[in-house]
Amino acid sequence: MPSELIAAIATGPVRAAIGTVRLSGPGAARCAGAVFRPADGRALEIHPPKTLVYGTVLDRTGKGVDMALAVWWPEGSGYTGEEAAELQCHGSPMALSLALEALFAHGARQAGPGEFTRRAFLNGKLDLTQAEAVMDLIDAETPQAVRQAAGQISGLLSHRVEEIYGGLVDVMAHFHAVLDYPDEDLDPFTGETVEKALEQAERALEALLATGGRGRLLNRGVPCAIVGRPNVGKSTLLNALAGCERAIVTDIPGTTRDTVEARCVLGETLLRLVDTAGVRETADPVERLGVERSRRAMEEAQLILVVADRCVGLTQEDMELCREAVGLAPTILVWNKCDLPAGDAPVPLEALPDAVEVSAKTGAGLEALGEKVDRLFPHGAKGEGEALLTNARQTEAAGRALTAVERAGSALKMGVTPDALLTDVEEALSALGELTGKTVREDVTDRIFSRFCVGK
Incomplete structure (x- = not known):
């Protein structure tokens, strides 16, 4: 069944310098040509493909609404693998809407979320890991995440x-060749042959699964708890890192009663920040609940920033909190209020967790804090040029493949004949096929592409 002709605005619904309307499917060039009048008077389809043509975009009544550029691609040469076209207009949301309505009047229909990329997948232009990397690239918030997604689109993981x-x-x-052609001069199918192949696959899958943690941190961010005694500047630090007044800041101890969350890029690392209630003994039942949530946030974090007041000096409570944090996750002592005179520290700073002096109020020292975070989480540098599993679907499929390979290896060691364990090998192949999309179910692809924006 041939594909329908689809169209959508591919740029955001805001005023901008440039806005793009794209089409894909049979007759894309003809449909685009019906709403675009080239300045040289020749029809768009007559112009060479992949060549920008200057002209006027028309609304459904034939009136000009923009001076723009148009381009078309023949089947097999564009992003989706189908005949395709684009109108590259000025970024007026109204002008783009009028152009889109005109395309609908000439036979196109509205594209669904991710439908262009889905067609690229169905037409073999991208496999499923590459298609997911397109969304990762759109969502990327750090330079490393951009580079990693670009590498995945180029086929690193594939x-x-x-x-x-x-x-x-x-x-x-090899097994089927020996079975089907017994008279041919083929190497025998032996347990040693299978064992070597299974060991290679097992090592490769273990190494691939080991990348899942880095891939998720790269895309989703490092869970980071900001903890400390009341009034040491935790909320001020969160606001400084987030770049906005995300948390309420007052001089009254115990202002923060619940966790407050924000995302930021510190150095070159994406963090999912959690500002917590001040950790102290209290009779206030509401504040006590906040303290309990603070400790739970520490247990769930993969990075803990212990904030201490440099003006007061390190207290026994600060030291106890540092020791608790170090036992849970990588920890940095944020020695806050460096813009004010310092108090006394009961122990040398070198005896503490990795420490940095900052002023959350002025921003001094935040760059140094970012450098320390980057050293703790060098996943960006390590991930460049490396195939990473970046989501739960990929990790689960790779995990099932590894389990099947391990089961086959165990069966072989127990004396099962090589041919009998090939069902496990087939199961591993099926799981790997799901990873790249060779054997994936339609409901899975529906769920993946539903995350995409319309026009991509």
Whole structure:
């Protein structure tokens, strides 16, 4: 069944310098040409493909609404693998809407969320990991996340999975070749052959699964708890890092009673910040609940910033909190209020967790804090040029493949004949196929592409 012709505004619904309307499907060039009048008077389809043409965009009544550029691609050469076209207009939301309405009047329909990328996947232009990387690129908030997503789109993860898949396919092909052509001069199908292939696949899958943590931190951010005694500047620090007044700040101890969350890029690391209630003994039942949530946030964090008041000096409570934090996650002591005279510290700073002096009020020292965070989480630098699993779906599929390979290896060691364990190899191949989209169910692809914006 041929695809329908779809169209959508591919840029955001805000005023901008440039706005794009895109089409994909049979007759895309003809439909675009019906609402675009080239300045040289020739029809758009007559112009060479992949060449920008200057002219006038028309509304559904044939009146000009913009001076713009148009381009078209023949089937097989564009993003979706179908015949496609784009109108590159000025970024007036109204002008773009009028152009889109005109395309609908000439036979196109509104594209659904992610439908362009879904067609690219269905037409073999992208596999599923590459399609997911398109969304990762759109959502990227750090330079490393951008570079990693670009690498995934180019096929870094796909190639890694295909290497594992190909090794297991070779095992299956060898078995069936020996079985189907017994008179041919083929190497015998032995346990040693299978064992070597399974060990290679197991090592490769273990290494791939080990990247899942870095991939998720790169895309979702590092859970980071900001903790400390009341009134040491935790909320001021969160506001400074977030770049807005996210938390209420007063001189009254115990202002923060519940956790407050924000996202920020510190250094080159994306953080999911949680500002917590001041940790202290209290008879106030509401504040006590806040303290309990603070400790729970520490337990769930992968980075803890212990904030202490440099003017007061380190207290016994600060030290106890530092010791507790170090036992839970990588910890940095944020020695706050460095713009004011310092108090006394009962122990040398070198005896504490990694420490940095900052002023959350003025912003002094935040760059140094970012450098320390980057050293603790060098996932960006390590991830460049590396295939990473970046979401739960990919990790789950790779995990099932590893389990099947391990089961096959165990069966082989127990004396099961090589041919009998090939069902486990087939299961591993099926899981790897789900990872790249070779064997994925339609409801899974529906869920993946529903995350995309309309026009992508």
